[in-house]
Amino acid sequence: MRLSRADYKEISRWTEHLRPTRQCMRMLKDRFPKYLRESKAHPTAPVVLELAYQVDLSPALMARIILDRFLQSLDGEMPSKTVISSMIKDPSLIPDPILANNIYQCTINDCCYGPLVDCIKHAIGHEHEVLLRDKLKERNLSFLDENQLRTMGYDKTPDIILEVPIAVEGHIVHWIESKASFGDDHSHRTYLNEQFWSYWNRFGPGLVIYWYGFIGELDCQRDRGILLKDCFPTDIVTLCHATQQDRLPDRQNEDKERDKD
Structure with a gap:
């Protein structure tokens, strides 16, 4: 299927109107403390997943940001991308079981990003x-x-x-x-x-x-x-095929010569 650029842009514009303008990073900073409060009050609730929906952010990306902040608070150092990726793929590696459950809920409910995708x-x-x-x-x-x-x-x-x-x-x-x-x-x-x-x-x-x-x-x-x-x-x-096609005119000429004889 070939689409013209005009058709592709029209589809893209229509898709963009399905969701509001993203102000996710600013809202994320304001709402990040909510996770700590809500996770203590409701340990089994999908708090991070609901946060992602509220700020219109990919659940897998939200999980990665929350996990990054959590690991920084534990060690006081910036965690490596390898460590974060391994924990996203296998939440059982996360030392906090409540957060591990939230990370897992985010990855299985994200249809665009994350390890399953x-x-x-x-x-x-x-x-x-x-x-x-x-x-x-x-x-x-x-x-x-x-x-x-x-x-x-x-x-x-x-x-x-x-x-x-x-x-x-x-x-x-x-x-x-x-x-x-x-x-x-x-x-x-x-x-x-x-x-x-x-x-x-x-x-x-x-x-x-x-x-x-x-x-x-x-x-x-x-x-x-x-x-x-x-x-x-x-x-x-x-x-x-090219060689056969090149030889075809020669064979036709040979047939003509035979007919003359």
Whole structure:
């Protein structure tokens, strides 16, 4: 599915009106003491989750902020991101059982952020990488996947590198990157700067598949070597096909010569 930027912005504007303007950080500072008071009065109540709803903040993000403040109050030092992340993933590591229960309630009730959502995104991404490999095998295309490339010493690679390049819609493709997400302006710009151009520098022109669609105007780098698609291409031209097509006129000329004789 390809969306125009105008359509995407219209959808975004409509979505923004579903919730009020965020003033979450200022409100959070004012309301933070409420957690300590309410948690003592109602130890089993989802206080942090309710706070997140009241200030219109992601429950997982609210949990991370509360946990960060809690750990600072224990040690007087800034906790590391690794420690906080491990406790968010496994609340049983939190020394305060009431807070641990609140953190757990936040993570399981957040549909956009947090460890559970990360697991879902990882699973969906892996599923589409498997789909891509299956499609390549169906076409008998020889390739190396990301795991194979890492064992060969590559530190930053696309999902697939084709051992023999192909052509898609008249454009040469040396590598393929699978993205199980929608390609909007922000994410695509980030991917270009952090991934796609480095792949282009190392391996040449390539193909990016946004399985859940993208803004059509973003497919503007074809001449520079970055092709966008929203599905696995069906009009693939291989080296074998190109060689056969080159030989076809010669065979036709040979047939004409035989007819003359």
